[in-house]
Amino acid sequence: MGEPVVRNPVPSLLRALMTDHLDPGYEAAAASDPREPGRREAAVLVVGAMLVGCVFGVAFSQADRSSDEQLRSDTLSRVRDAESRAAELDSDRALLIDEIQTARAGALQNDAGGASLLADLNRLELAAGARSVRGPGIVVTVSEPPTLPDLSDVTDRTRGSANAAVLDRDMQVVVNSLWVSGAEAVSVDDVRIGPGVTIRQAGGAMLVDNRPVFSPYSVSAIGPSNRMQAQFSVSDAYLRMSGLEQLYGIGFDVTAEDTIEMQPSAVRSVRTAAGKGAP
Template identity: 70%
Template sequence: MADPVIRNPVPSLLRSLMTDHLDPGYAAASATRSKPPGRFDTVVLILGVVLVGCVFGVALAQAAGFSDQSGSDTLMRVRDADSRAASLESDRNSLRDEVQAARAAALQDDSGGASVLSSLEQLEAAAGAERGAGPGIVVTISEPPTPSDLSDVSKNARRSSEAAVLDRDLQSVVNSLWVCGAEAVSVNDVRIGPGVTIRQAGGAMLVDNRPVFSPYTISAIGPLNRMQAQFSVSDAYLRMSGLEQLYDIGFDVSAAEALEVPASSVRTVRSATQVGEP
């Protein structure tokens, strides 16, 4: 009788792949994880969480303190710079008055000097290099008030930045006042003269490269009745009235019997050509 055939007791590779889906190592790892953590492991985990929380808390506190200190230092430097600028401007005005008084005392004694002094005064008046005073009108333009409901931004959607009053709005009003007969104009006590620009840089409004803030007060000295009549029908008036209705911009025009505007900054003349020369 033939000997029985001895078969391999180990299942074939194909059967093993079809029936044993997990490697034995995975089963061992799963069994290890399923064990409940011991008391020591729990204490170590709690201490680790507390330590990480303390580190983050100290870091946030230091960052907040640094931010507050940096903001305070910046604000203090800005205020100091404003104070120094105001003091220097006051000194400059005092020295200018002294120079003008000394010049007048030196030139007004003879006829030739008086003629030169008169010509200088006319040129300074045309250049806005001396203070102006007289009747005129005051145009006040201000940013819209902050809405109580921040979700309602329909009246403040003129552009992407926060400012609703643009530099071209102030330019339009100033140019219209010149056309209406203004003899001297200032914006927030900054005299408008030759070479003076009104422009925006980022979110700041600059007049003669000096920052000015809302409300913008435009003072114009000139014939009161004529300026009132012509400005009320000008394109600038209609423009600002429309912006007032659309974007809630503040716009007000008032008459003044006595206005004062400061002198403009006198720039150094590098070159000049007499009118009429080729």
């Protein structure tokens, strides 16, 4: 049996370098970490994904907000253009009506029959609100209550839709009471009240003859101012608005004016219907 081969012993330091790849301090720290391998990397990835999502969400929100603001600006611009165009058309209509009335007067006032017909036309147009009028009268001003300065005040001071305290029926009562008090012509915010003209609300907007009017609402009435003011002060409308002033804080004021001017109201064609077989 041959003699055993004697190998050269490997020094302990060289053996440690070949077998131990981690420094003892790192190895001890890794051994003391109770978390599973890879959990830290997964947490970092989740946090990074959340941050990226937040960045994209904020960017999308800002882009959507910019789009809404641009749409709102464009809508307001179109509304202002439409209002300006409507005002121009109203001015043109008033000029044309004056020209028609002048030409008609020149053609009819030369003989007795024409003068009588002209007087009847003037009377009917005045009743229909189709003529410009001017004279003394009174102005009833109704306004929404002022905004409460203390935002912590939760007192309910609203009556109708969209937090409006002044309703369409309030304005209707005021207008009807002015007619009863002797008014010869009535307008609401320069919109003449005539046959077929309505006062109503659509959402939070007050519409007179389908035209939006805004607080403070100015209701003008032409007629004998002293008599109208005396009769209006004891009318149902005055008592109603005085009560609303105390309950809801709306503005309510009545003043006499020496001169009030009103433009004619829109004249619409009257259509009639007859039953079958009627002449």
